[in-house]
Amino acid sequence: MVRLTKIYTRGGDKGETSLSDGARVTKDSIRVGAFGAVDETNACIGLVRLHTSGAMDEMMARIQNDLFDLGADLCTPEGGERRSGALRIVPEQVGRLEAEIDAMNAGLAPLNSFILPGGSAAAAALHLARTTARRAERAITTLAHKEPVGEAARHYINRLSDHLFVAARVANDQGAADILWVPGANR
Numbered sequence: 001m002v003r004l005t006k007i008y009t010r011g012g013d014k015g016e017t018s019l020s021d022g023a024r025v026t027k028d029s030i031r032v033g034a035f036g037a038v039d040e041t042n043a044c045i046g047l048v049r050l051h052t053s054g055a056m057d058e059m060m061a062r063i064q065n066d067l068f069d070l071g072a073d074l075c076t077p078e079g080g081e082r083r084s085g086a087l088r089i090v091p092e093q094v095g096r097l098e099a100e101i102d103a104m105n106a107g108l109a110p111l112n113s114f115i116l117p118g119g120s121a122a123a124a125a126l127h128l129a130r131t132t133a134r135r136a137e138r139a140i141t142t143l144a145h146k147e148p149v150g151e152a153a154r155h156y157i158n159r160l161s162d163h164l165f166v167a168a169r170v171a172n173d174q175g176a177a178d179i180l181w182v183p184g185a186n187r
Contacts, residue, residue, distance in 0.1 A: 012027065015027050015028075017032060019031070019075050019076065019077060020072065020075045020076040020086070021076055021077060023077070030139070030142050030143045030146060031074065031075075031077070031143055031147070033139050033142075033143075034074050034136065034139040034140045034142070034143045034149075035070075035071045035074040035075050036139075037132065037135050037136035037138075037139040037140075038067055038070050038071045038074065038136045038140075038157070039067075039071055040132050040135075040136070041067060041129060041132040041133045041135075041136050041160070042064055042067040042068065042071075044125065044128050044129035044132045045060050045063055045064050045067070045129050046064065047125045047128070047129070048060055048122060048125040048126050048129055049061070049064075050125070051120070051121045051122035051125055051171075052122050052171070056122070056167065056170065056171065059100055059163075059167070060167075062096070063097075063160065063163070066089070066093050066156065069087055069088075069089055069093070070089050070153055070156060070157065072086070072087040073086070073087060073088045073089050073150060073153050074140070074143070074149070074153065076088075077147060077148075078147070078148035078149065078150065079147075079148060088150055088152065088153070089150060089152040089153040089156045090152055091152050091155075093152070093156055094152055094155045094156050094159055097156065097159040097160060097162075097163050098159060100163060101159070101162055101163050101166050104166045104167060104169075104170050105166050107170075107174055108166070108169050108170070108174060108175045109175055111175075111178075112180075113180040113181050113182070114180070114181040115168075115169070115178045115179060115180060115181065116179040116180070116181050117131075117168075117179075118179045119168070119171070119172035119173075119177045119178055119179055120171050120172055120173070120177060122168075122171035123168040123169070123171040123172040123177070123178075126164050126165075126167050126168035126171055127164070127165075127168050129164050130161050130164035130165050130168065133157060133160045133161040133164060134161050136157055137154075137157045137158055137161065140153065140154060140157055141154070
């Protein structure tokens with residue numbers, strides 16, 4: 001368990017931070033960028049939760065916890081000293097997202113157009129979280145081109161944006177309040 005008694009350490013004052021294996025890296029490293037984007041996604045889901053309740057809020061709470069797991073996974077390099085026993089995203093977490101997507105999507109009408117972000121407050125916040133999840137996915141993909149990243153971690157972040165998209169439709173009165181894109185409408 002983590003215990004924080006002092007919030008600032010001055011350890012990062014020169015533009016470096018520590019990974020969980022003790023390695024020091026610059027704060028603009030692609031690894032820090034990847035888990036930073038995951039943290040930003042988590043913060044957006046915190047905003048989502050201001051507008052959700054019941055089963056939707058429970059899903060978002062599980063996702064927030066998973067995102068901390070994902071951040072811990074990314075903070076521990078696959079080849080680092082402390083890789084043994086490191087917290088990693090597992091396929092079961094990806095499977096849970098897929099099952100939730102399927103369950104939510106079962107009650108939605110098929111789309112005939114792209115959706116504009118918006119509708120209800122919850123849906124707008126979910127779309128914001130979806131776009132930050134996509135940015136996190138791009139950052140993780142960049143990292144994976146340079147250093148090993150677990151397959152389940154890559155799958156999780158990819159499924160998450162799909163999950164948030166479907167959840168936004170559910171939050172928009174099961175898709176009835178979706179705002180559809182009208183190509184060229186303002187020409």
